[in-house]
Amino acid sequence: MLPTSRPSIGEEELKEIKKVFDTGWLGLGTTVYEFESKIKEYLNAEHVIAVNTGTSALHLALDAIGITEKDEVIVPSLTFCASIQVITALKADPVFCEIDINTLNIDIEDVKQRITSKTKAIMPVHYCGNACDMDALLDIGRKRKIFIIEDAAHAFGSSYKDKKIGSFGDITCFSFDPIKNITCGEGGAVVLSDPDIAEKIRKKRILGIDKDTWHRYKEQRSWFYDVVTQGYRYHMSNFNAAIGLAQLAKLDSFIERKRNIVNRYNDLLSGLEGIELLKWDLDRVAPFSYIVRILHNKRDGAISFLKEKGVGSGVHYKANHIQPYFQKYNKPLPVTEKVWNEILTLPLYYDMSDADIDLVIKSMTEFSKR
Ligand SMILES: Cc1ncc(COP(=O)(O)O)c(C=O)c1O
Known part of the structure; x- marks a missing residue:
């Protein structure tokens, strides 16, 4: 996996x-x-x-x-x-407070x-x-x-x-x-x-x-x-x-490789049905994680589908205003509530091989066609 x-x-x-x-x-x-x-x-x-x-x-x-x-x-x-x-x-x-849905x-x-x-x-x-x-x-x-x-x-x-x-x-x-x-x-x-x-x-x-x-x-x-x-x-x-x-000492090469992976994901995942990409400032970012939004209430289904294909994925993060310990501070946050049910983190790390990247893209493409 x-x-x-x-x-x-x-x-x-x-x-x-x-x-x-x-x-x-x-x-x-x-x-x-x-x-x-x-x-x-x-x-x-x-x-x-x-x-x-x-x-x-x-x-x-x-x-x-x-x-x-x-x-x-x-x-x-x-x-x-x-x-x-x-x-x-x-x-x-x-x-x-709220967040911008694109970033x-x-x-x-x-x-x-x-x-x-x-x-x-x-x-x-x-x-x-x-x-x-x-x-x-x-x-x-x-x-x-x-x-x-x-x-x-x-x-x-x-x-x-x-x-x-x-x-x-x-x-x-x-x-x-x-x-x-x-x-x-x-x-x-x-x-x-x-x-x-x-x-x-x-x-x-x-x-x-x-x-x-x-x-x-x-x-x-x-x-x-x-x-x-x-x-x-x-x-x-x-x-x-x-x-x-x-x-x-390795940071520059980490950044370069991860930017390339993000670039490849952005190219090949853009336009897939039911999947929204974030807006990236690729010339300036040192990419930490790659998050997409899965629309139509299908995020949890995507996690299971990817798992079957050998691709781990996650949710970063559960919104804090709905966490039990922070209930005292809970106020409605419509954008955050929508977004946290849609976000999906895909694999992104320096040592990913090109075949790993292709597997993620292929699996996401299959998921979007279901
Ligand atoms: C947004 C954010 N803030 C704070 C932290 C806390 O950092 P650490 O795990 O080093 O304590 C993290 C770690 O995941 C994080 O993602």
């Missing part, structure tokens, strides 16, 4: 991991700093703080800008539940309707890697004094206009979990330009401790440290950073 996604990992990652083993320092240390500095260079960003998951990156970003139980955060309902859990973890209220990205006009005096942040999600309308969002943010916290879990390597995502917004959060554009095994990063917020996040990622472990222990093995703020044990380890370093 073809999976929907799979990391491309091998000897290069093992070589980097071995280097860390040889130093005997597995936790936060020089490999993490090297990974951060390589990302900084790649994105042309000011501050990069590597953490243990994309979820921690989002949590730290919201915590560092001072989100509390008095605040509201506008977020699309169609996203991974991590985007919402980090808001409720801080006791703030998620305000679910699954945040609907700017709908966002505007949901802003109140309690809105402290908006969290756009760059779906499948395609960038949201960042000019419009940053403009709203500047005018209304609202932070734009980008959930860029899908978009490491993507650009908006001629700038890399992460190089120009307020705060951008990436995920390096096993299936993301690059993986660290598990990992994430917060990227931003504000030095004060960056300093807060650096402390918060390691239990609010003022100096990081490397400096504490390496220099003079001092036992002294100050805890200066609420913090979490969210730092990245050298071990995970080692995997990330090997992956970063």
Whole structure:
């Protein structure tokens, strides 16, 4: 069965991991700093703080800008539940908003309707890697004094206009979990330009401790440290950073191959009866996943049909406003409710062979003719 996604990992990652083993320092240390500095260079960003998951990156970003139980955060309902859990973890209220049916990205006009005096942040999600309308969002943010916290879990390597995502917004959060554009095994990063917020996040990622472990222990093995703020044990380890370093070196080839696959899917699936494609910004996107919409209430049938053909598929994601735990925040969202019953994720990963791609296209074509 073809999976929907799979990391491309091998000897290069093992070589980097071995280097860390040889130093005997597995936790936060020089490999993490090297990974951060390589990302900084790649994105042309000011501050990069590597953490243990994309979820921690989002949590730290919201915590560092001072989100509390008095605040509201506008977020699309169609996203991974991590985007919402980090808001409720801080006791703030998620305000679910609509998406654009063509891109699954945040609907700017709908966002505007949901802003109140309690809105402290908006969290756009760059779906499948395609960038949201960042000019419009940053403009709203500047005018209304609202932070734009980008959930860029899908978009490491993507650009908006001629700038890399992460190089120009307020705060951008990436995920390096096993299936993301690059993986660290598990990992994430917060990227931003504000030095004060960056300093807060650096402390918060390691239990609010003022100096990081490397400096504490390496220099003079001092036992002294100050805890200066609420913090979490969210730092990245050298071990995970080692995997990330090997992956970063492969990112350009990952992007090129996955763009080619998306291009091929777009060419050969377009016009099939009952199947709608998303709008892709192919020159700028680092494609994370390939999602189509299956019309006429046939999505679940498509999943079973594809399975019989040996093609795995999935649904990313169930809308959050209908999740049991988030019922308190449930408001009708007609576009999202329609779309989440139609979306189908098809296989997309670097190591797919041409025969794998053909099997997906052939199976989808047969399904559309049934
Ligand atoms: C949109 C979105 N946000 C946040 C996350 C959380 O990232 P992580 O799995 O690294 O915690 C994910 C991961 O799937 C995601 O897809």
